[in-house]
Amino acid sequence: MSRRIGRPIDAGPRLLVRIVLLFGLMAMLPLSHAAGETASLPDPRQMKFEPVTFTPPDVERLVLDNGLVVFLLEDHELPLVTVSAMMRTGSWLDPAEKTGLAGLTGNLMRTGGSAKMSAKQVDEELERIAAGISFSIGEESGSATLDVLKKDLRTGLRIFADLLRTPAFESERVELAKLQAIEGIRRRQDQPGSIAAREFAKLMYGPTHPYARESTVESVTKITRDDLAEFHRRTIHPNGLIVGVSGDFDKQELLALLRETFGDWAKGDVPTLTLPPVQPASTNQSKMLVHYVGKETSQAHLRAGSLTIKETHPDYPALAIVNDILGGSGFRSRLFKDVRTNRGLAYSVGSRLQANVYEQGLWYMRAETKLASAQEVIGRFVDHVERMRREPVTAEELEEAKESFVNSFVFSFASSASIVARQVDLEYDGLPKDWLQQLRDKVVKLTKEDLLRAAQTHLHPERLKVLAVGSPAALSKALAGFGDVREIKLPPEG
CATH class of the missing domain: 3.30.830.10 (Metalloenzyme, LuxS/M16 peptidase-like)
Structure with missing residues (x-):
């Protein structure tokens, strides 16, 4: 299925709901029924249920002056706020000789510090306020998430925005990330299931297609800190960013905070997602x-x-x-x-x-x-x-x-x-x-x-x-x- 809806759930959750309903019915029956007298309990296999209906709540959509799109949904049940972002970037932009550049960029946007805080300072401050920040760049897009307590939203969002806008890509963290990536490549053939997944994708899309191509020791070794900074500068812009905020916040205060942290970020040339064509399957194929x-x-x-x-x-x-x-x-x-x-x-x-x-x-x-x-x-x-x-x-x-x-x-x-x-x-x-x-x-x-x-x-x-x-x-x-x-x-x- 698509990435928006996972595989349909199996009978387990529905069975659990039916068991709960059955116990509810039993509780409503007279004690004589529960004691096994003449009347029998309903057969759960014959019970009928109305189809599940659900209408999602409306999410408010706003656009800042620099083109940044914002979705808002207040939820005051817990004093928590989640900020998520999608970036119009992706590994489809990787140069062939430096495959793995986008993935490393996403990794180091979180771990490589920012223009205002060192990587160590970022880690310590997030630990102090018990907040979590993650970044990643996949084949078609980049994503980032902030989870923070309501009382620390201003601090957490400031760090989040700094990492998103002005990552520092500290040299030591870059070299460490490259070594970790290379070690992962060297261990790539340890698991037969992973081999099957990767090689099957190559058979389907071709080995050079963004959905199938792999980084190598050589391609990762070639990547420099300047490459990471240039990839970020070239592909990540506010008018290519979609931010979603949910949780315990006041709308007007949050909008003021978003304009404070992102409002002076100038627009840029956002890359249009373009994938190379896949060779169509032959309709004359007579054998697998x-x-x-x-x-x-x-x-x-x-x-x-x-x-x-x-x-x-x-x-x-x-x-x-x-x-x-x-x-x-x-x-x-x-x-x-x-x-x-x-x-x-x-x-x-x-x-x-x-x-x-x-x-x-x-x-x-x-x-x-x-x-x-x-x-x-x-x-x-x-x-x-x-x-x-x-x-x-x-x-x-x-x-x-x-x-x-x-x-x-x-x-x-x-x-x-x-x-x-x-x-x-x-x-x-x-x-x-x-x-x-x-x-x-x-x-x-x-x-x-x-x-x-x-x-x-x-x-x-x-x-x-x-x-x-x-x-x-x-x-x-x-x-x-x-x-x-x-x-x-x-x-x-x-």
Whole structure:
């Protein structure tokens, strides 16, 4: 699913709610009923509940004179304030020879001090007021968060703004961060699951695409303090910043404080997010593309999937429910029931739909299984995709998946901070503020025919790309029946 709504919750939370309601009913019954006399208690399996409905509170949107967008939501339950920010930057701007620059910049904006305070002073002051600040820069955006007590909001916001506007990138902290990044690269091949995730992304998007490319010892070594300062100067501007504030504050006092800390920050040229095109999948592909990474391990880590639609595609709601029924819903999914419960082939198995608004999404099935079972598990993957394309889901599967999706909508707004964060997210992506409500309403209207059409349109077994990580001798034989098998040799990380 998209980064705005996580995987629909499983039956567990709903079951807990029903148990609580059942005990409530028991408490209301006469003692004779509780003692087991003639009248019987309601069967919880037959109990019916009204659909969960929830209308998120409105979040106020304001724009400062320098273009900085602000979202506000007061919540006076606790004397806490959360300030979050999204920055129009990202690792998609990394020069090829210095891949990792954006990530290091985000890291050191927090740890490298500011023009007004040394890194040590920042750490000590945040510890004194029990506040937390974090920064990071990912593929498509940068993010920053401040959590602070109401009484220390002015102090916390001043430090937050200093780090955001004028990071110092202290040389010692830069060298330390580079050494830590290089050590992480050298340990990158220790975990077969991580290898599977990285190499699968490369198969899908290409090794040089921002969604798949990796930093190397060489690229990180080349990065200098001046590179970090220039990346910050070039990409982070107030008119490319969206700030969300939630918690215990007075609106007028907060606005005055925001103008005091950010108001004199001049506008700049904000980069427009532009990703390189992905080579479209061939519609003439007659066999799956099969790859493996040789690593001596007792299990095979499997992934099989393809590029798919964006979150804004009309078929996204239907495909999200298809994925939920197939393997995205944990214990009640088809893959889990078949591969784990009935056949005992894997402890961990499922599917995932990753969609966004900037590039084709990614859909895949995954499992960790014994080397001897790899062939059978991939065969089950294919069989279940074909079944999804061949016959409608059952009425019970459709109802459970829709109910789970709709119920999970509530948990997308679990706190005032999460409500504001989602509005910031939607603003960043240019989506309407009621996007999640629209998505929920579309899911409610889905039919079995809608799901069958989506599966037939977007799931194609012959176009799957398969990746396995495990013993090369075992995998080369196990995968041979699915297509031409190619080995991916990992470069030495040294």
